[in-house]
Amino acid sequence: AFKNESGQWGHMSVGTLVLIFSSTMLWxxxxxxxxxxxxxxxxxxxxxxxxxxxxxxxxxxxLNHKHPTFAWISLFGVAGxxxxxxxxxxxxxxxxYFF
Numbered sequence: 583a584f585k586n587e588s589g590q591w592g593h594m595s596v597g598t599l600v601l602i603f604s605s606t607m608l609w610x611x612x613x614x615x616x617x618x619x620x621x622x623x624x625x626x627x628x629x630x631x632x633x634x635x636x637x638x639x640x641x642x643x644x645l646n647h648k649h650p651t652f653a654w655i656s657l658f659g660v661a662g663x664x665x666x667x668x669x670x671x672x673x674x675x676x677x678x679y680f681f
Contacts, residue, residue: 604656619642
């Protein structure tokens with residue numbers, strides 16, 4: 583992702599940003615899932631004995647409220663990334679490099 587056409591490292595393109603955005607939204611979608619929330623802290627009887635797991639459970643609970651939003655964003659993000667990669671691979675557009 584950080585290589586140019588000749589294989590040199592240290593380059594960033596529009597494709598890099600598109601794929602990073604898509605994978606980040608998929609990651610947030612997975613973290614905001616009810617199952618993830620239950621796995622992190624759902625079986626604890628006393629949160630006071632497990633402060634780190636309680637903090638993680640609280641963070642995932644906040645994300646859980648936005649689960650449908652992350653689902654839609656990741657759906658369109660994956661579709662957009664697929665269209666972008668297909669267009670670059672077919673030669674319809676060129677991948678612009680920032681540096």
